[in-house]
Amino acid sequence: MSLVCPVILGTVRSDRQGIRAGKFLVRALEARGHEAPLVDPEALALPLLDRMYKEYPKGEAPRALEDLAGLFRRADAFVVVSAEYNHSIPPALSNTLDHFLEEYYWRPSAICCYSAGQFGGVRAAMQLRAMLPEMGMPSIPSLLPIPRIHKALDADGRPAEDWLSRAADRFLDEMTWYAEAMGAQRAKGTPY
Template sequence: MPLVIPVVLGSVRQGRNGLRAARYLVRCLEARGHEAPLVDPAELGLPLLSRMYKEYQPGEAPAALERLAATYRRSDAFVVVSAEYNHSIPPALSNTLDHFLEEYFWRPSAIVCYSAGRYGGVRAAMQLRAMLGELGTPSIPSLLPIPEVHKVLDEDGILLQPWLERSAGRFLDELTWYAEALREKRKGGVPY
């Protein structure tokens, strides 16, 4: 049975390389038969967090939040694509994630990190791992770092270097295992 796995992009910068990685992951997930909507903060135009989605009265949340909440509620897992800004999480990603809470519960996440340099954004990934756990969508053990992302993927997310295909395959195999296992457990209820 196909999974629903939104790919949450974390950058709104002009010329952002993260879109390359996000497009690639959407394509990989769809090739496996899964639904992989792209959550792009540049397109969503979410306000800076002044109140969470759950703090709005029914029908009063901005339309973008309502649409995103509907997507998240039917999701089985999340792929989070993050750059590294000052050894940390991009502010647009934090803002996008922080609007929600219960919508993440009992669903795994997977971290894809990237950079123009050799470290592939792993310092941000460590902080993101803690944040995702606190949100209720704990990350799988593996990461998918993409160093020198502009040399690995073109602007449309097409592979330029074949090593990523094998790494991404193992990474998505792991995420699929966790997502299917937790989906089955959610059917029987959750601890609270």
């Protein structure tokens, strides 16, 4: 079954490393036959949240928000790629996510976190574990933490360490299972 799985990046820094993880995951999802558009806050240049997408009069939201809303409505699952900034998530990620709400409902999220150090951004992932279900997209039980991202992936998102491809396969297997299960239930109707 082919799925639509947007890969949402979380950083806009000039020397950002998360783009490596984003490219890696897009490639891995596409190899499975899934549609995996990269949602890059740097390219989107969204304003700081003033109004959510749903708060704009119909047809008056900025083009980037209209396009994202359409993509998110088609999504079967979301892959969120987060750095760890001060034990939390990057502001660009929060800003990107916070523009929407209903578009996420009843779809799973899968968290890939990373850092330059040995912990792989797991403290940021714990913040996302609370945030994403509140937005309507519960996270799958597994994480894909990438420690020392600058060594684990090259600039094109190709793994330099064998463990990463194996871990990503298991992670994406689990995400696919949840996406298919929740998709089947969405097709029957939702509680509201």
